[in-house]
Each structure stands twice: as structure tokens, then as C-alpha cells.
Amino acid sequence: MNEPCGDYPEWTAPTAVGENGAVSDKRPGIRPFWRIGRLGALAFVTGFSGAVMPGSLLAVTIEQTLVQGFRAVLGILAGHALLELVLVALLVLGLRSVLERPRVRGSIGIIGGLALLWMGWDMVRHVAGMSLSLSAGHREAYSFLKLILAGACVSAANPYFTGWWATIGVGQLAQLAPRTPLEYLVFYLGHEGADFAWYGFVGVLLITGRRVFTDWMYQGLILFCGAAILALGVWFLVSGVRLWRQARASKA
Numbered sequence: 001m002n003e004p005c006g007d008y009p010e011w012t013a014p015t016a017v018g019e020n021g022a023v024s025d026k027r028p029g030i031r032p033f034w035r036i037g038r039l040g041a042l043a044f045v046t047g048f049s050g051a052v053m054p055g056s057l058l059a060v061t062i063e064q065t066l067v068q069g070f071r072a073v074l075g076i077l078a079g080h081a082l083l084e085l086v087l088v089a090l091l092v093l094g095l096r097s098v099l100e101r102p103r104v105r106g107s108i109g110i111i112g113g114l115a116l117l118w119m120g121w122d123m124v125r126h127v128a129g130m131s132l133s134l135s136a137g138h139r140e141a142y143s144f145l146k147l148i149l150a151g152a153c154v155s156a157a158n159p160y161f162t163g164w165w166a167t168i169g170v171g172q173l174a175q176l177a178p179r180t181p182l183e184y185l186v187f188y189l190g191h192e193g194a195d196f197a198w199y200g201f202v203g204v205l206l207i208t209g210r211r212v213f214t215d216w217m218y219q220g221l222i223l224f225c226g227a228a229i230l231a232l233g234v235w236f237l238v239s240g241v242r243l244w245r246q247a248r249a250s251k252a
Contacts, residue, residue: 036186039178043190044197051198056116056154056232058202059225063123064150065203066221068141073203075147076154081192083152087165088188102247108162109240115157116233123226127219158236 057080064072142150155161178184 036183039183040186040190040193043187044194047191047194048198051195056119056158056229057151058199059229060119060150060154061199061202062206063222063225064142064147065206070200070203070207071144072142072147073199075142075144076151077192077196077199079148079151079153080155080195081151082148083155084165084192085188087162088169088184091165091169092184102243102250105162106240106243106247108157109236109243111157111240113157113233113235113237113240115153116229116236118233119154120226120229120231120233123222123229127223127226158232 057076061073061076064076178187
């Protein structure tokens with residue numbers, strides 16, 4: 001293998017091995033902007049594959065977007081992005097080993113499951129009085145600060161969010177191997193760009209389709225989101241208890 005690459009900003013691609021086993025250093029160096037562009041693109045693609053998966057964050061985003069418009073998307077994603085910024089920084093500092101502990105993930109699952117059960121029940125029990133007219137519905141339109149907190153808390157409550165970052169997220173960092181603050185920033189922005197692309201699309205779709213939405217369609221969608229959050233809450237709770245039992249069994 002090559003020796004570690006020289007001083008940044010030029011990065012040399014890995015060497016090729018010829019048919020006779022000889023190592024060749026003739027492959028051209030890749031300029032910094034190509035490396036940064038590739039890093040951001042791969043972070044975007046992998047992040048998008050996770051963003052499109054349905055979950056509690058999507059359900060809350062749909063509900064609040066129907067209540068108050070695209071502002072909800074921006075606030076919820078801001079909270080989600082702040083949480084991921086902290087998580088990426090902690091992973092870089094070595095948090096992976098902590099997140100992989102069954103007892104830690106079990107605790108996250110139990111607490112998160114209880115929180116989601118409360119949130120889902122709150123949505124379901126108020127669904128009958130909800131309306132597309134902000135003045136007519138009983139559903140609370142969150143303040144921007146509360147939207148940020150909701151985005152962070154709903155994500156943190158999901159043990160599979162931390163599990164994703166402890167496995168796929170760390171795998172990305174290992175594979176892409178960012179070396180400078182700029183490269184770490186591009187990795188982070190590429191991932192957040194994927195979240196914004198998907199949730200922004202969902203928000204625009206909901207807002208532009210509002211003209212054909214009736215109140216009963218709106219209530220049906222909120223009921224579906226509430227039921228989905230309740231189901232996720234049960235899933236998180238059961239998974240958390242199972243992880244705790246695994247941790248206890250491993251110590252026995």
C-alpha cells in the first residue's frame with residue numbers, strides 16, 4: 001500500500017496492482033474538490049436512503065406541516081440537524097462503543113417508547129376536532145422553538161436512530177475517511193442535505209395538495225400518523241426491554 005498521503009490539499013488515489021503483482025503509482029492524483037465532491041455525494045446518497053424510511057419524525061412533520069405550513073419542516077429539521085451535529089461530533093470522539101452497549105440502547109428504547117406512546121395517544125384523542133383551518137382545529141401549532149425541540153427529541157427517542165449512526169454512520173466515516181474539518185463539514189452537510197431534500201419534498205407536496213384536502217382526509221392522515229407513532233412506541237418499548245434482558249443475561 002501507499003504511504004499516507006502528503007500534505008493536504010492534494011490527495012493521491014490508492015495504488016493499483018498490476019498483473020505481475022507489481023505496485024503502480026501511476027494513477028493520477030485527485031484534486032481536493034473531487035475528493036470533497038465525492039465525499040458529499042456519497043454522504044447524501046446514504047443519508048437519503050435513511051431519510052425516506054417512514055418513522056416518528058416523518059409523522060410529526062406531516063402533522064405539523066398540515067397545521068402551519070412549511071415552517072414546520074424547517075423547525076423540525078433544524079432540531080434533527082442539531083442533534084445529528086452533536087452525535088457526529090461524539091462519534092468522532094469515540095461514542096460508538098457506548099451506543100453499542102445493549103443496556104444503553106435498551107434505556108433509549110424504553111424512554112423513547114414511552115414518549116412516543118404519549119405523543120401518539122395525544123394525536124389520536126384530538127383527531128375528531130382537527131381541521132385544515134388553523135382557527136378551527138384543536139391541534140397545537142408548535143412555536144419554532146418547540147418545533148426544534150420536537151425534531152431533536154423525536155429523533156433521540158428512536159433507538160434505531162442511534163443504532164443507525166453507531167453502525168451505518170460510523171461505517172460511512174470509516175469508508176470515506178474525512179481528514180480535515182472541511183471534509184467533516186461536507187460529510188455532515190451532505191447527510192443533512194438528504195434529510196432536507198426528502199422532508200422538503202414531503203412538505204411541498206402536502207402544502208400544494210392542500211386545495212384538494214378535505215377535513216376528513218386531514219383527520220384520516222393524522223389518525224394514521226398517530227397510530228403509526230403508537231405502533232412505533234410499542235416497538236421501541238419492546239425492543240428496549242429485550243435489549244435490557246440481553247444485557248442482564250450476558251452478565252449472568
